[in-house]
Amino acid sequence: MWLWFHRLASPKHFYRVAERLNPWLGSATLVVLIVGLYWGLVIAPPDYEQGDSYRIIFVHVPAAWMSLFVYAVMAGAGAVTLVWRLKVAEAVMRAAAPLGAWFTFLALVTGSLWGKPMWGTYWVWDARLTSELILLFLYLGFIALQSAMEDRRTAARAGAVLALVGVVNIPIIHYSVEWWATLHQGPTVTKLDAPSISLTMLAPLLVMALGFLLHFATTGLIRARCELLEGEARSGWVRELARRRRT
Amino acid sequence: MQEFLYMGGYYPFVWPAYGLVLLVLIGTPVAARRRERRILRRLASQEPRGKTSA
Amino acid sequence: MVRAFAAILGRDLVLALRRRGELGNPLVFFVVVVTLFPLALGPAQETLARIAPGILWVAALLAATLAMEALFRSDFEDGSLEQLLLSPHPPALLLLAKVAAHWLATGLPLILISPLLALFVNLPGQALPVLVATLALGTPTLSLVGAIGVALTVGLRRGGLLLALLVLPLYVPVLIFAAGAVDNAAAGLSAAGPIYFLAALLVLAVTLAPPATAASVRISLG
Numbered sequence: 001m002w003l004w005f006h007r008l009a010s011p012k013h014f015y016r017v018a019e020r021l022n023p024w025l026g027s028a029t030l031v032v033l034i035v036g037l038y039w040g041l042v043i044a045p046p047d048y049e050q051g052d053s054y055r056i057i058f059v060h061v062p063a064a065w066m067s068l069f070v071y072a073v074m075a076g077a078g079a080v081t082l083v084w085r086l087k088v089a090e091a092v093m094r095a096a097a098p099l100g101a102w103f104t105f106l107a108l109v110t111g112s113l114w115g116k117p118m119w120g121t122y123w124v125w126d127a128r129l130t131s132e133l134i135l136l137f138l139y140l141g142f143i144a145l146q147s148a149m150e151d152r153r154t155a156a157r158a159g160a161v162l163a164l165v166g167v168v169n170i171p172i173i174h175y176s177v178e179w180w181a182t183l184h185q186g187p188t189v190t191k192l193d194a195p196s197i198s199l200t201m202l203a204p205l206l207v208m209a210l211g212f213l214l215h216f217a218t219t220g221l222i223r224a225r226c227e228l229l230e231g232e233a234r235s236g237w238v239r240e241l242a243r244r245r246r247t
Numbered sequence: 248m249q250e251f252l253y254m255g256g257y258y259p260f261v262w263p264a265y266g267l268v269l270l271v272l273i274g275t276p277v278a279a280r281r282r283e284r285r286i287l288r289r290l291a292s293q294e295p296r297g298k299t300s301a
Numbered sequence: 302m303v304r305a306f307a308a309i310l311g312r313d314l315v316l317a318l319r320r321r322g323e324l325g326n327p328l329v330f331f332v333v334v335v336t337l338f339p340l341a342l343g344p345a346q347e348t349l350a351r352i353a354p355g356i357l358w359v360a361a362l363l364a365a366t367l368a369m370e371a372l373f374r375s376d377f378e379d380g381s382l383e384q385l386l387l388s389p390h391p392p393a394l395l396l397l398a399k400v401a402a403h404w405l406a407t408g409l410p411l412i413l414i415s416p417l418l419a420l421f422v423n424l425p426g427q428a429l430p431v432l433v434a435t436l437a438l439g440t441p442t443l444s445l446v447g448a449i450g451v452a453l454t455v456g457l458r459r460g461g462l463l464l465a466l467l468v469l470p471l472y473v474p475v476l477i478f479a480a481g482a483v484d485n486a487a488a489g490l491s492a493a494g495p496i497y498f499l500a501a502l503l504v505l506a507v508t509l510a511p512p513a514t515a516a517s518v519r520i521s522l523g
Binding site: 082134137138140141144145148149151154157158161162164165166168169172173175176177179180183 | 446449453454457460463466467469470471473474477478481484485495498502505509513516517520521523
């Protein structure tokens with residue numbers, strides 16, 4: 001087990017494992033997402049208060065969860081990058097960032113599409129949406145830093161520091177935004193929280209969350225492969241791979 | 248079917264939300280795969296011709 | 302160690318005083334930005350008074366961010382930043398001295414001029430001490446957190462805008478608690494709660510930011 005884990009730290013081996021996992025993860029993602037979509041859109045009964053509009057929850061909440069989870073993955077990989085300087089960790093961190101930004105973007109847009117029928121406007125400075133917006137800024141800062149630095153390894157280590165600073169800050173930002181939201185409590189703002197979520201709604205929600213997680217694993221590994229190929233372009237195993245691709 | 252598409256009147260919100268999510272969920276892996284293939288093609292073109300093994 | 306800290310602090314302050322022109326820029330920027338608001342919103346006293354805490358804090362935050370960029374620039378160019386890493390003293394401590402000197406040269410003047418600007422935007426009088434207190438507690442935190450971003454972007458040619466992009470989201474808690482405290486005071490409420498939070502953030506920044514800055518400098522210098 002430990003040996004297996006150790007070998008995963010080598011870019012060549014990681015690439016091969018990721019390549020082999022890809023079809024399995026891909027099909028699992030597809031199946032789980034289709035089941036989740038059917039369950040959420042067709043089987044789950046409409047909410048007695050929000051009608052069918054609440055169905056946005058099945059994509060909004062998983063996207064919001066993923067936006068935080070991916071940042072945690074980035075920070076974890078960043079810590080490994082700084083401590084052990086593993087190229088695999090660098091690749092995972094850089095692969096995760098744009099996906100996290102996409103999940104954050106989806107959480108924002110679906111949240112605002114849900115907000116329109118609930119609040120009457122597309123955007124309300126509600127605590128959760130505001131935190132999510134700032135999280136998007138954190139992701140964009142990380143991506144901008146990566147593209148601004150020419151040397152890949154320097155960029156990765158700088159990004160790792162930024163991701164760790166961000167992860168320390170996220171709870172503080174979250175808390176401060178909550179405090180701010182209670183300070184400026186608007187007149188009769190309906191809470192976005194699902195009213196006492198029942199099992200018929202929770203089950204498809206969890207299925208969708210699993211689907212999003214699998215999607216991140218699938219896409220993240222493909223992207224990590226790209227990062228490894230670019231970072232290791234001159235090493236023997238990548239050249240071997242490229243040669244085989246020709247024939 | 249029509250009732251399903253109507254979404255209790257919330258169709259202008261539910262369907263764009265799901266549509267956008269699906270677009271991103273499909274777009275990101277497809278883009279990643281194409282990027283990988285592009286990288287491999289570029290690397291292959293840099294390799295000297297004629298050799299098939301190291 | 303204390304002597305090394307004091308030596309760097311003194312050296313940087315002398316250097317800052319020699320470049321007085323550059324020193325004044327953030328200050329002028331602060332004044333100009335605050336002036337723009339009445340021009341955009343109209344001179345109605347009640348409107349201005351209502352949003353004065355926000356105006357003052359956003360302007361101070363932007364001025365502080367703009368001033369940050371120069372924090373390590375000359376040291377990076379003449380190689381003394383590299384020297385600093387080689388010194389026998391912990392680099393985090395020496396960098397803390399540099400940040401402290403930078404704050405004394407750029408942050409402190411913002412605080413000193415803030416009462417005048419508070420007058421411009423008609424901030425209620427009882428909120429003025431709270432404004433000064435939040436600036437005194439908040440801007441050092443901005444400098445400490447900003448220093449990490451400066452260290453990460455110091456080697457880049459056009460780091461200015463990128464720096465703002467990196468650090469502004471991290472400034473959110475300071476902005477919220479500081480503007481919230483001034484807002485409370487302007488409304489005649491107690492501002493103690495958010496001020497405690499600002500103090501806590503400052504303590505957190507003093508302990509955590511310098512090591513992160515040192516790590517970032519090391520990465521940037523390769």
